[in-house]
Amino acid sequence: MLTDVNGFYQFSNVLNGEYDLIESVGQSVPTPDVCTPPETDPVDFVSTTPNLKTLLINNLPAQMNFGDFEGSRIEGTVFADNGIGGGTANDGIKNGNEIGLENTVVKALTGSSTLIEQTSTNGAGEYILYVPKSVVGNGGTVKIQEVNNTSFITTGGDAGDTGGSYDIATDINTFTNTVGSSYTSIDFADVAESIFLTDGSQSLQPGGTAFFQHTFEAKTDAAVAFTTSSVNNPSNITWPVVLYNDLNCSGTVNSGEPIIQPNDIVNVTTGQTVCLLLRVTVPQGVSNGASSNTTILAVMDYNNTSPLIQQSLSRTDLVTVSDEEAGLVLTKSVDQAQALPGATLSYTVSYINNGDEPISSLEITDNTPTYTTFSSANCGVLPNNLTGCTITSPSVGSTG
Ligand SMILES: [Ca+2]
Ligand SMILES: [Ca+2]
Ligand SMILES: [Ca+2]
Ligand SMILES: [Ca+2]
Incomplete structure (x- = not known):
């Protein structure tokens, strides 16, 4: 049967049983029993509910509604483009076991960037947006924009089946609207920022050696260059600085653990942690209050990106010369300044830890x-x- 001017329909005297209810535009009434009508929507409308519904009638009245929207429907996924599970990292395409990113805002905008509607992705990273025909008609421009969550970096996007194009600078998919369309796979690719921990500071006596532990946690596949630079006070004294790759993350330099040179590249994959040890040696003869502040710069070149996507992270380690805060202090004394041959002298070695770290x-x-x-x-x-x-x-x- 046909719906009335208010979209209402009603079947009366329906026998108990299971029925298929089909929304179909402009079908003749009654639809012949032998021919299942096609599932179609009114011109310029898209479905918000399925056009085919199954209904069980068992002596009671039943209600079944069909929703249609006058305009276009856009759906897609925001996902972590980190290559896990056999995917390719940073390629802007959802592959392998790359998972969706939830609670990420996606906006529908007009060609002049007026907001039409915005939504957040669900637990699977999926979103659905609707653009009314009254706002963007046939041939009008629609822009779909992602707003990255904090601590995420864009690696790409996909215009799906819209026939449009993606712009990484604005994180926008732009396409020409055909009213009544249901567009799919308008996707956005992000990766979490990688993490570099943590700043350090130590007080030492002249000639002392400080070790600072750092961890670099990769959130995507990348080639990382670690370089160090120091600001010394006074500036005319050079403090020896060496950066080690602490392969077993022991916090100490073990046999075979390499020094990272400025031109070395450390290749990392998603989830990998690189442990570093920075060794700073206090020169002999520097005075109380002298200092050296070393910055470790980590520059990540994301694999598979063109133009190149980079992320830079840095940490600083401060070493200050302080006589007062010297760690272990030993003093030796004797009970008599002079003694006769055969006498017994008693020497006492005293120790005190003035540092802020325990000595084990x-x-x-x-x-x-x-x-x-x-x-x-x-x-x-x-x-x-x-x-x-x-x-x-x-x-x-x-x-x-
Ligand atoms: Ca429909
Ligand atoms: Ca990918
Ligand atoms: Ca993005
Ligand atoms: Ca080690």
Whole structure:
């Protein structure tokens, strides 16, 4: 049957059973039993509900509505273009197991960039937008724009089946509207920004060595160049700086772990963590308050991008010379300034940790002075949290 002027329809005296209800424009009434009508919408309308619905009638009244919209429907996906699961990173195309990005804003705009409608992507990264015929008619321009979430970088987009084109600078797909169309696969490709942690600072005495641990967490496939530059105070003194690739992330330099040179490239893939160790040596003879501030710059060239997409990250490590904040301080004293031959001298080695880091193990060595031989040694009174003191000494009467 045909709907009335208000779009209303009603079938009466329907026998119990299962029925297909089909929306079909302009069909003759009654539709012949032998011929299933095509599922169609009125001219210039797109469906907001399926045109075919199945209905079970069992003695009770039933209601089934069909929704149509006068204009065009646009749908697509915003996804993480990071190449996971066999995909290609940063190519602007959803491939492999690249997943959708939820809660991302997508806007429909007119050719003159007036907002028509905006929405957010669902859990699968999908969105649907509608453009009314009254706003953009046949032959008018429609722009679909993504607004990246915080900490995401655009790698591309796809105009889908619109026949339009994508512009990376504005993150907009632009196409010419045919009213009543249902456009699909208008997609947007982003990747999360990679992460570089963290800033460091240490106080050391002249001649000391500082190590700073850093982690670089790649969120997409890229070639990374790590370079260092230092600002020294006073500026005429050079502080030796070396950057190591801490392959086993131990926080220490192990045998075989390479120094990263300025021209080296570290290739990373999505989810990979690169551990770095920066070693800064305080020159001998620098005075209290001298400092060196080293910046580690990480420049990522995203794989598969042309023109090249880059992300730069940096961290700084500050080393300050401070006598007062020297870590371990040892002092040695003797109980008599002079002694007769055969007398016993008692030497005391005292230790104090003035640093802000705990010291977990410590080895102190000393020599028997000239004209003396070893008598005995003990650990003295240990602080509460210091245990396991052992003494390795020469035999009594010997030197060592
Ligand atoms: Ca419909
Ligand atoms: Ca991809
Ligand atoms: Ca984007
Ligand atoms: Ca290591």
